[in-house]
Amino acid sequence: EIVMTQSPATLSVSPGERATLSCRASQSVSSNLAWYQQKPGQAPRLLIYGASTRATGIPARFSGSGSGTEFTLTISSLQSEDFAVYYCQQYNNWPPVTFGGGTKVEIK
Amino acid sequence: EVQLVESGGGLVQPGGSLRLSCAASGFTFSSYDMHWVRQATGKGLEWVSAIGTAGDTYYPGSVKGRFTISRENAKNSLYLQMNSLRAGDTAVYYCARSTVTNWYFDLWGRGTLVTVSS
Numbered sequence: 336e337i338v339m340t341q342s343p344a345t346l347s348v349s350p351g352e353r354a355t356l357s358c359r360a361s362q363s364v365s366s367n368l369a370w371y372q373q374k375p376g377q378a379p380r381l382l383i384y385g386a387s388t389r390a391t392g393i394p395a396r397f398s399g400s401g402s403g404t405e406f407t408l409t410i411s412s413l414q415s416e417d418f419a420v421y422y423c424q425q426y427n428n429w430p431p432v433t434f435g436g437g438t439k440v441e442i443k
Numbered sequence: 444e445v446q447l448v449e450s451g452g453g454l455v456q457p458g459g460s461l462r463l464s465c466a467a468s469g470f471t472f473s474s475y476d477m478h479w480v481r482q483a484t485g486k487g488l489e490w491v492s493a494i495g496t497a498g499d500t501y502y503p504g505s506v507k508g509r510f511t512i513s514r515e516n517a518k519n520s521l522y523l524q525m526n527s528l529r530a531g532d533t534a535v536y537y538c539a540r541s542t543v544t545n546w547y548f549d550l551w552g553r554g555t556l557v558t559v560s561s
Contacts, residue, residue, distance in 0.1 A: 367545070367547075369547035369548075371488075371548075377553075378537055378552060378553055378554055379488065379537075379548070379551055380551070381548060381549045384545070384547045384549075385545075414540065422487065423494035424488070424490055424547060424548075426541075426545055426546040426547050428544050429501070430490075430493065430501040430502070430503065431490050431491045431501075431503040432546050433490070434487055434488040434489070434490070435487070436487045437487050437488075442473060
C-alpha cells in the first residue's frame with residue numbers, strides 16, 4: 336500500500352498571500368495524483384487530477400505540480416473561501432487508493 | 444442535476460449490520476466505477492470499496508469479508524452492505540464516482556453518518 340504524507344498539518348496564511356502545500360508518496364505514483372478541498376460539514380471537492388489538471392470550474396489560482404513522489408498544491412492568492420482542509424490522493428496503484436492525512440489552511 | 448444522494452445511515456450496535464444506499468442522477472450511472480469513502484469525525488478520508496462497470500469489486504483489508512458493495516444499474520443505485528460492524532467503522536460514508544481508468548473522485552454525495560455503539 337502506498338502511504339501519502341502531507342505537510343504541514345496546519346498552514347496559517349493571510350488572505351491574499353500564497354499557500355504552498357506538499358504531498359509525498361512512499362513510492363512513485365507517476366502523475367496519478369489528485370487534490371481535494373473539504374470545508375466543514377461538506378463533502379470533498381475535486382480540485383486537481385493528473386497532478387496538474389484543474390477540474391471543471393476550479394479557479395486558476397489553484398495549481399498543481401510534481402510527479403513521481405513529490406507533489407505541490409499552490410494557491411496563488413488566498414481568498415476567504417479557500418480556508419479549508421486539503422487532501423492529496425494517489426490512484427496509480429490500486430486497490431487501494433490512498434489519501435494523505437490532510438493540510439488545514441487557516442486564517443493567520 | 445448531476446448528483447449522488449446517500450441514505451441508510453444510523454445507530455447500530457457492535458456486531459450488527461447496516462445497508463447504505465446511494466441514488467445517482469444526471470449521468471450515465473452504468474458507465475462509471477463507483478466507490479464508498481468514509482471519514483471518521485475529525486479524521487481523514489479512507490477508501491472503503493469500489494465496484495466496476497462489470498460488477499467487479501474491490502476492498503481494503505480493513506473491511507474485506509465484512510462489507511459488500513453492489514450496484515443496480517436499472518435503478519441507478521449503489522449499495523454497501525456492512526456486517527460485523529465495529530466501533531472503528533463509525534464515520535460519515537460518502538458515495539463517489541470515478542472513471543473506469545482513473546480512480547480519482549470527481550463527484551461526491553453529501554454523506555450518511557454511521558454510528559456503531561452500544
